[in-house]
Amino acid sequence: MRDVRSIEHIHKFHHNPNYLSSVEINLPAQNVTNDLKRLISQSDFVLLNVPAAFLKDALQGITAADLAGKKVISAIKGIVPDENQIIGEFLNQHYGIPFDHFLVISGPCHAEEVALEKLSYLTIASRDTELAAGFAGMFSTRYIKTIISDDIYGTEYGAVLKNIYAIAGGICHGVGYGDNFQAVLISNAIRELERFVAAVHPIDRDIKESAYLGDLMVTAYSQFSRNRTFGNMIGKGYTVTSAQLEMNMIAEGYYAVNCLHQVNKQYNVNMPICDAVYAILYEKRPPALEMKHLAEQLS
Amino acid sequence: MRDVRSIEHIHKFHHNPNYLSSVEINLPAQNVTNDLKRLISQSDFVLLNVPAAFLKDALQGITAADLAGKKVISAIKGIVPDENQIIGEFLNQHYGIPFDHFLVISGPCHAEEVALEKLSYLTIASRDTELAAGFAGMFSTRYIKTIISDDIYGTEYGAVLKNIYAIAGGICHGVGYGDNFQAVLISNAIRELERFVAAVHPIDRDIKESAYLGDLMVTAYSQFSRNRTFGNMIGKGYTVTSAQLEMNMIAEGYYAVNCLHQVNKQYNVNMPICDAVYAILYEKRPPALEMKHLAEQLS
Numbered sequence: 391m392r393d394v395r396s397i398e399h400i401h402k403f404h405h406n407p408n409y410l411s412s413v414e415i416n417l418p419a420q421n422v423t424n425d426l427k428r429l430i431s432q433s434d435f436v437l438l439n440v441p442a443a444f445l446k447d448a449l450q451g452i453t454a455a456d457l458a459g460k461k462v463i464s465a466i467k468g469i470v471p472d473e474n475q476i477i478g479e480f481l482n483q484h485y486g487i488p489f490d491h492f493l494v495i496s497g498p499c500h501a502e503e504v505a506l507e508k509l510s511y512l513t514i515a516s517r518d519t520e521l522a523a524g525f526a527g528m529f530s531t532r533y534i535k536t537i538i539s540d541d542i543y544g545t546e547y548g549a550v551l552k553n554i555y556a557i558a559g560g561i562c563h564g565v566g567y568g569d570n571f572q573a574v575l576i577s578n579a580i581r582e583l584e585r586f587v588a589a590v591h592p593i594d595r596d597i598k599e600s601a602y603l604g605d606l607m608v609t610a611y612s613q614f615s616r617n618r619t620f621g622n623m624i625g626k627g628y629t630v631t632s633a634q635l636e637m638n639m640i641a642e643g644y645y646a647v648n649c650l651h652q653v654n655k656q657y658n659v660n661m662p663i664c665d666a667v668y669a670i671l672y673e674k675r676p677p678a679l680e681m682k683h684l685a686e687q688l689s
Numbered sequence: 690m691r692d693v694r695s696i697e698h699i700h701k702f703h704h705n706p707n708y709l710s711s712v713e714i715n716l717p718a719q720n721v722t723n724d725l726k727r728l729i730s731q732s733d734f735v736l737l738n739v740p741a742a743f744l745k746d747a748l749q750g751i752t753a754a755d756l757a758g759k760k761v762i763s764a765i766k767g768i769v770p771d772e773n774q775i776i777g778e779f780l781n782q783h784y785g786i787p788f789d790h791f792l793v794i795s796g797p798c799h800a801e802e803v804a805l806e807k808l809s810y811l812t813i814a815s816r817d818t819e820l821a822a823g824f825a826g827m828f829s830t831r832y833i834k835t836i837i838s839d840d841i842y843g844t845e846y847g848a849v850l851k852n853i854y855a856i857a858g859g860i861c862h863g864v865g866y867g868d869n870f871q872a873v874l875i876s877n878a879i880r881e882l883e884r885f886v887a888a889v890h891p892i893d894r895d896i897k898e899s900a901y902l903g904d905l906m907v908t909a910y911s912q913f914s915r916n917r918t919f920g921n922m923i924g925k926g927y928t929v930t931s932a933q934l935e936m937n938m939i940a941e942g943y944y945a946v947n948c949l950h951q952v953n954k955q956y957n958v959n960m961p962i963c964d965a966v967y968a969i970l971y972e973k974r975p976p977a978l979e980m981k982h983l984a985e986q987l988s
């Protein structure tokens with residue numbers, strides 16, 4: 391952790407002062423630290439979990455040598471800004487992490503429900519599915535089941551795009567569309583996602599699996615979704631800045647849609663929903679008008 | 690309408706006393722009647738909209754001759770009991786309605802939102818897609834968009850099975866599963882639906898279209914869903930009878946899962962979710978145990 395006061399709080403009270411504060415944290419004191427370099431040097435597995443927008447900052451001072459031989463797992467759902475790369479690509483190019491030492495951990499999984507010990511399914515993806523299976527074993531518990539996948543690109547992009555679609559759903563709700571329209575929006579969203587990942591990484595995948603469709607639904611429909619809440623405020627007329635201030639949390643889809651807009655210049659996939667969210671958030675197009683325009687393109 | 694007092698109420702007050710009572714009904718007096726035979730004789734299009742369980746009763750006294758040459762549209766989402774046929778099959782076999790005079794109208798579409806003039810998309814399916822397009826034109830309004838399909842079987846069975854899956858979702862909620870699990874359940878449900886309709890009527894269809902996936906999501910996730918509410922009560926320990934008395938409405942999925950159980954004896958499709966709902970509702974298996982068993986089979 392970066393914040394020294396939070397570290398001291400956890401050492402002293404065994405609870406995180408800021409997030410899911412009711413959960414008891416029982417770790418050896420040296421494991422909760424801001425000395426990332428030392429922590430990594432003592433670890434076999436490094437699980438990264440910061441918003442993608444802050445990954446570069448978080449890794450400052452860490453070199454390829456520090457990560458050499460480590461297995462790196464990303465629980466990040468986002469694209470690295472400026473680089474416009476998913477986490478696997480970024481770590482591969484900038485830190486030399488080979489793809490068969492890299493894993494992705496994905497939902498459908500709201501942390502809030504895991505804290506409540508509600509049965510949840512995690513998908514663990516890696517080019518090396520034996521590595522994924524071994525890692526999955528460490529994560530399985532009474533209330534966590536794991537699914538193995540070899541689809542890093544689909545799993546990462548699925549986790550990124552679902553946040554954008556949840557913002558879209560929130561905006562539509564905010565401007566007054568109902569559940570009937572929401573269902574049409576999300577059934578179009580999964581087809582848009584399928585088109586995009588097929589263009590980026592064309593392998594045989596079933597987009598209706600839990601890691602893709604399930605993850606999209608839990609985010610688009612759940613009360614816990616930050617991105618949906620953010621979109622709803624935008625739909626109701628909040629500016630981006632005031633919505634972010636009000637929420638006191640990052641809606642990752644806000645950054646993701648900008649990155650995706652850049653990435654898609656190279657693939658030119660037909661993505662009317664992402665385009666609409668981009669136009670509203672970055673070109674200040676009026677939400678109601680833009681969603682009316684989007685509705686004409688859905689089926 | 691069957692109930693004479695309701696007919697008198699509509700003639701006098703232009704509102705239905707029982708359902709969506711706020712909606713004004715401006716029809717010529719002779720169009721609201723219990724004389725079905727006369728009404729059909731004066732009509733080109735006959736739109737049927739009673740629970741499937743009561744369709745035979747509703748059509749008593751109507752003969753194949755009465756319906757000869759008529760276009761018949763089904764807005765029914767169900768299987769005819771005892772016959773175990775979808776509406777198109779039933780009307781074809783028992784009333785000689787040719788399949789190219791038959792249409793299906795489907796969602797994702799809660800009536801409550803249509804009454805509120807919320808933008809909704811209807812799918813109109815017929816073997817004769819020109820007929821479907823013509824009929825769609827009559828239904829399109831400022832807040833109703835239409836999608837044409839040639840898939841009667843998929844559209845009918847999709848509308849039937851979504852009610853069963855909504856009951857499953859309700860039961861899971863009732864016994865304490867959260868949104869994370871719900872997303873896994875529904876992403877498995879759409880794959881189960883795809884397997885089943887592929888076995889019954891194998892054509893090239895995209896099960897992620899609004900009429901299938903959208904309809905499933907709006908039913909499984911919406912506050913308006915009777916089937917989800919019914920399932921939730923079962924999950925919380927109500928008996929079937931007390932849940933039905935309490936709701937004062939029919940949860941069509943209750944009848945549908947029994948019919949589907951019979952139909953699937955002929956196809957033997959792997960349908961663990963439908964099986965679980967059947968076991969709970971008809972074999973009085975304990976909901977919590979049965980859902981735990983189901984969870985082991987999902988991915």
